Amino acid sequence: MTNKVRILWGIIGLFAATLISAKASVNTPTQVLFTEQAASADYLLLGVSANGETGAVGLAINQNSAQGLSYLIEASGFTGKAMSTKLIPAPQNSGFKQILLVGLGEPSQNSEVEWQEIGGNAIQKAISEFKTVPTFAAELSPDHAAQLAFGAKLGSYYFDKYKTDSEQQKSVTSITFAVPSPAATKALFNKDWNSVANAIWHTRNISNEPANVIYPESFVTYWKQQLKGLKNVSIRVFDEDDMLDKNMGAIYGVGRGSARPPRMMIVEYMGANKKQAPVVLVGKGITFDTGGISLKNPPNMWNMKFDMSGAASVVGTLYALADRKAKVNVVAIAALAENMPGANAQRPGDVVTSMSGKTIQIRSTDAEGRLVLADGIYYGDITYNPSLLVDVATLTGSASRALGKDYAALFTRHNELAQKFIEVGIKTGDQVWQLPLNDNHFKAIKNDVADIMNSGPTAPGASAGAAFVGSFVREQTPWVHLDIAGVAWNDKATPIKASPGSTSFGIRLLNGYIKRYFEQ
Ligand code: BES
Ligand code: MN
Ligand code: ZN
Numbered sequence: 001m002t003n004k005v006r007i008l009w010g011i012i013g014l015f016a017a018t019l020i021s022a023k024a025s026v027n028t029p030t031q032v033l034f035t036e037q038a039a040s041a042d043y044l045l046l047g048v049s050a051n052g053e054t055g056a057v058g059l060a061i062n063q064n065s066a067q068g069l070s071y072l073i074e075a076s077g078f079t080g081k082a083m084s085t086k087l088i089p090a091p092q093n094s095g096f097k098q099i100l101l102v103g104l105g106e107p108s109q110n111s112e113v114e115w116q117e118i119g120g121n122a123i124q125k126a127i128s129e130f131k132t133v134p135t136f137a138a139e140l141s142p143d144h145a146a147q148l149a150f151g152a153k154l155g156s157y158y159f160d161k162y163k164t165d166s167e168q169q170k171s172v173t174s175i176t177f178a179v180p181s182p183a184a185t186k187a188l189f190n191k192d193w194n195s196v197a198n199a200i201w202h203t204r205n206i207s208n209e210p211a212n213v214i215y216p217e218s219f220v221t222y223w224k225q226q227l228k229g230l231k232n233v234s235i236r237v238f239d240e241d242d243m244l245d246k247n248m249g250a251i252y253g254v255g256r257g258s259a260r261p262p263r264m265m266i267v268e269y270m271g272a273n274k275k276q277a278p279v280v281l282v283g284k285g286i287t288f289d290t291g292g293i294s295l296k297n298p299p300n301m302w303n304m305k306f307d308m309s310g311a312a313s314v315v316g317t318l319y320a321l322a323d324r325k326a327k328v329n330v331v332a333i334a335a336l337a338e339n340m341p342g343a344n345a346q347r348p349g350d351v352v353t354s355m356s357g358k359t360i361q362i363r364s365t366d367a368e369g370r371l372v373l374a375d376g377i378y379y380g381d382i383t384y385n386p387s388l389l390v391d392v393a394t395l396t397g398s399a400s401r402a403l404g405k406d407y408a409a410l411f412t413r414h415n416e417l418a419q420k421f422i423e424v425g426i427k428t429g430d431q432v433w434q435l436p437l438n439d440n441h442f443k444a445i446k447n448d449v450a451d452i453m454n455s456g457p458t459a460p461g462a463s464a465g466a467a468f469v470g471s472f473v474r475e476q477t478p479w480v481h482l483d484i485a486g487v488a489w490n491d492k493a494t495p496i497k498a499s500p501g502s503t504s505f506g507i508r509l510l511n512g513y514i515k516r517y518f519e520q
Helices: 003-026 055-064 069-076 114-128 142-155 182-208 216-227 240-245 251-257 302-321 369-384 397-403 413-429 439-443 460-470 507-517
Strands: 031-034 043-049 086-090 096-107 176-177 233-238 261-272 278-289 329-339 349-355 357-363 390-391 408-412 432-434 480-484
Touching: 031 142, 031 182, 043 055, 043 114, 043 233, 055 069, 055 357, 069 096, 086 114, 096 114, 114 349, 114 413, 142 176, 176 182, 176 460, 182 216, 182 302, 182 507, 216 233, 216 261, 216 278, 216 302, 216 329, 240 251, 240 278, 251 329, 251 349, 251 369, 251 413, 251 460, 261 369, 278 302, 278 369, 302 329, 302 390, 302 507, 329 369, 369 460, 397 408, 397 460, 408 413, 413 432, 413 480, 413 507, 439 460, 460 480
Parallel strands: 031 176, 043 096, 278 329, 278 390, 390 480, 408 432
Antiparallel strands: 086 096, 233 261, 261 329, 349 357, 408 480
16 A cells, blocks of 8 residues: 555544544434344344244354353243343354343234334343444344334434543444344335434434523524435424514414524425325424423423423424325424513413414413414414324323323314324324313313413313313314323333433324325
8 A cells, every 4th residue: 555545544534433433422313234144243132032042143153152052041041031131151152252132022922112122122231231232133024123123223312412421422323133134124124114213313302402502493403404305395484573474473472581582393295296185293392491470490490491392293203204205295383482581571461362363361371382382283274274183292291190101191172083093102102092172171261351361270281281272273173182291201211212301202103193094
């Protein structure tokens, strides 16, 4: 090699190294790769099914080690039960030093969600054991392997970009799976799963970001960046002047107290015939909820940065659909504002006029989510005549207390929709539970000064919130309200989400629902 070539390679190497080291601070999604063989290395992840099978990779290790692998698995007492893992020393001459056994259970019995959890759990164990992810060998069909890989990718998400000590960073660059049919598995993973995983990734990132980084305008910039280059996507943004022009007094009123102006972001994805009525998704996008003049108690206020999770999930869902080129028309509307007390903030007792013409008395400035949704959902309903209208919102502490971390609360005037959502929720892992919405809930928010008020002192909190939002949807429109206050954030780790923080609830559900009922 000449000196010049050497220098050139040096520069390329330096550039590559910078890209890799910059990885943690930008937190790009983990890459998923598929191969057939597991090359010799210090460590290996090895799938073991309940009948003790370890597939082609296990067979090769056994051949090199006089059946040493089978002996060690049996001696360790490992049964291959789903969700179990065990670290064993690798047999001599196997090419590995340590093997993390991953129980696959009875592969034909596992549900989609179980595969995801097995994958995510294994990756988290590997990262805490090895600080890196070795090749994961598993003798699985493309279908099962793709679902496992989806969960593994989600499980490898860590929000560690603000950790300056690299010892504390857990993010990894890639995960490699050794599977019997790598090409078919890769094709399936890329077609059905990777776009959804990336959407979840970007949604978790923006929901975890603090409110000094993500506010209405930067929410818009962030998603414009992510959506750049995707086909058939167009974006419109309303600022305060547009809101005043369109008589959107409800969202405008919430934004008034903040130095960060409100925005409404409208993203259209036209993946099907233009004549087909779109599915419209509307999200609550409060980038920080102090409660406004009706100030919240300080101790738990800090995580009200996630009060924009609904907006992030609806744009995230559209990202997934556009990225996997789904044949469907979808519109995502993010109703964005920061709820702050300030000299210009609205007060309890104020009356505002929404775009629908309905007047609203503000009883609590802390019931702000329904106000931004009022204008967002009305705009979506009358502009698009949707085939389905879904709003997603961290709306009430009441829904969170009722259903905890297991289910989002679902409300609808059209009960047949509830059953369909419940089923898709079970299949995809984003589970929902129906709570009531009846005439009493609508009566409870009637007001003696204005048409309605934003909090009903006598109605149950979550249902009153749903009735308020529903007051801005035409009765014939198929509409579902998802209150995700309890499920959008989890301080505890789960198999598919290691870091405390945003779960990105709603993307698996809405992607799954649209796939089943709307895609051509
Ligand atoms: N963002 C909150 C709801 C919330 C609470 C989400 C806890 C996640 C965890 C919402 O804006 C709110 O403050 N709701 C009030 C409504 C009340 C004033 C009618 C609530 O639920 O207490
Ligand atoms: Mn609030
Ligand atoms: Zn809120």
